[in-house]
Every structure is written in structure tokens, then in C-alpha cells.
Amino acid sequence: VELDFAVDSVSIEREVTTLRDRRGRRVVARFVVNAAGLEGDTMHRRFGFAGFSIRPRRGELIVFDKLARPLLGHTILPVPTAHTKGVLVAPTVFGNVIVGPTAEDIEERTATGSTRAGLDDLLTKARRILPDLLAHEVTAVYAGLRAATEHSDYQLSAHPDARYVCLGGIRSTGLTASMALAEEALLMLRRPVIDHTRTAKVKASAARAVTESSATANG
Numbered sequence: 001v002e003l004d005f006a007v008d009s010v011s012i013e014r015e016v017t018t019l020r021d022r023r024g025r026r027v028v029a030r031f032v033v034n035a036a037g038l039e040g041d042t043m044h045r046r047f048g049f050a051g052f053s054i055r056p057r058r059g060e061l062i063v064f065d066k067l068a069r070p071l072l073g074h075t076i077l078p079v080p081t082a083h084t085k086g087v088l089v090a091p092t093v094f095g096n097v098i099v100g101p102t103a104e105d106i107e108e109r110t111a112t113g114s115t116r117a118g119l120d121d122l123l124t125k126a127r128r129i130l131p132d133l134l135a136h137e138v139t140a141v142y143a144g145l146r147a148a149t150e151h152s153d154y155q156l157s158a159h160p161d162a163r164y165v166c167l168g169g170i171r172s173t174g175l176t177a178s179m180a181l182a183e184e185a186l187l188m189l190r191r192p193v194i195d196h197t198r199t200a201k202v203k204a205s206a207a208r209a210v211t212e213s214s215a216t217a218n219g
């Protein structure tokens with residue numbers, strides 16, 4: 001595993017692909033899977049492809065003190081909308097109670113700070129779902145960015161000639177889907193190899209047929 005290696009340029013050669021970082025270090029790979037999250041579209045373009053742009057969707061959360069834990073026995077989730085599954089109130093494995101996340105489309109790819117508006121929105125929703133929660137102390141607030149795109153679905157694609165697979169736009173549900181995505185990436189990488197083998201076999205049998213028929217014609 002090569003850590004602390006931010007891919008800055010990509011060079012697709014005949015047999016391998018060379019990835020370079022800004023310090024001039026390089027990694028040579030036969031196959032490449034793009035799982036660059038918020039930079040997935042930038043990486044996709046480095047390989048010469050387009051089709052989606054990342055538009056971060058910020059999600060903010062509030063963590064309440066463990067003393068609030070007896071207030072609820074299970075997760076309370078409102079009816080989802082087309083945009084988001086909604087703000088839920090849930091117990092955490094550490095014994096706290098969380099409220100969140102919000103869903104706000106933003107431009108900045110590094111804006112992981114909490115906002116006054118986001119926290120107010122969460123408190124309003126928490127008051128509606130579990131009013132007594134607001135009497136408890138807030139232990140922490142945090143925010144994360146989902147790698148949303150202009151499309152509603154993940155952007156998965158295989159590019160056999162470049163020996164490259166893109167797992168783009170992995171936003172909400174990405175954690176839950178991660179094992180299935182890994183399996184799909186493997187299938188997509190194998191497919192071109194299988195296809196090439198098949199193509200080679202078809203070409204070989206076609207060539208044999210031509211040779212045999214011309215031998216028959218000549219005979």
C-alpha cells in the first residue's frame with residue numbers, strides 16, 4: 001500500500017499505467033480503479049473521460065450527551081424525500097444520541113465545517129422528533145461531504161482499452177454499498193480480459209476457417 005500519494009498525472013501506456021504525484025514519485029499499475037471520492041471527476045478526466053461532475057453535498061450532525069440515551073430505544077427516521085433520507089435521531093454504539101445529517105449542495109470541496117444554519121435546522125428537526133432531547137448537553141458537532149453529482153445514481157464505468165474502472169459519485173449509501181461496489185469493480189476489471197480472450201478465440205477460429213476453406217478451394 002502506497003500512502004500519502006496524491007495522483008497528479010496519469011500516463012496510459014501499452015501494457016501499464018504510470019501514476020505520478022507532485023513530488024515526482026510514481027506508481028506503475030496494470031489496472032487502475034478510480035475510488036477518489038470527492039476528486040473522482042478530476043481523476044476521471046485525467047484518464048481522458050468525462051460524464052459527471054462532483055457537487056459536494058454537506059451533511060452536518062450533532063452528538064448529544066450519553067445522559068440523553070434513555071430517551072430512545074431505537075432509530076427514529078422520518079419518511080424520506082427524493083433529495084434525502086432525512087434527518088434521523090439515533091443511538092450510537094458509544095452510548096450517545098446523534099441527530100442528522102443535513103443535506104446541502106455546496107461548491108467548496110473542503111468545506112467540512114459546521115454552520116449555524118445547519119445546526120439550527122437540526123435542532124428544529126430534533127425538537128419535532130424528540131422534544132426532550134434539547135434539554136441535554138451537546139457533546140460534539142461535525143460535518144462531512146458526500147460525493148454527489150448531477151446524476152441521481154453512482155457513476156460506474158469500465159474502460160477496457162485504458163484498463164481502467166471508475167467508481168464515481170459514491171455518495172450516501174456508499175458505506176453500505178462498499179462490499180458490493182468492490183465486487184462489481186472486480187467483475188468490470190475481469191470482463192475485458194474475458195472479452196479479449198473470447199475475441200482472440202473467435203479471431204483464431206475465423207482464421208482457421210479461412211485457411212481451411214482456401215485450402216479446400218485450392219485443392
Ligand SMILES: Cc1cc2nc3c(=O)[nH]c(=O)nc-3n(C[C@H](O)[C@H](O)[C@H](O)COP(=O)(O)OP(=O)(O)OC[C@H]3O[C@@H](n4cnc5c(N)ncnc54)[C@H](O)[C@@H]3O)c2cc1C
Binds near residue numbers: 007037058060144175
Ligand atoms: C453526512 C454523511 C452521511 C452519510 N450517511 C451514510 C449512510 O447512512 N449510509 C451509508 O452507507 N453511507 C453514508 N454516507 C456515505 C459514505 O460515508 C461515503 O459514501 C463513503 O465514505 C465514500 O467512500 P469512498 O471510499 O468512495 O470515498 P472517500 O472515503 O472519500 O475516499 C476517497 C479517497 O480518495 C483519496 N483521493 C482523492 N484524490 C486523490 C488523488 N488525486 N490521489 C490519490 N488519492 C486521492 C482521498 O484522499 C480519500 O482517501 C454518508 C456520508 C456523509 C458525508
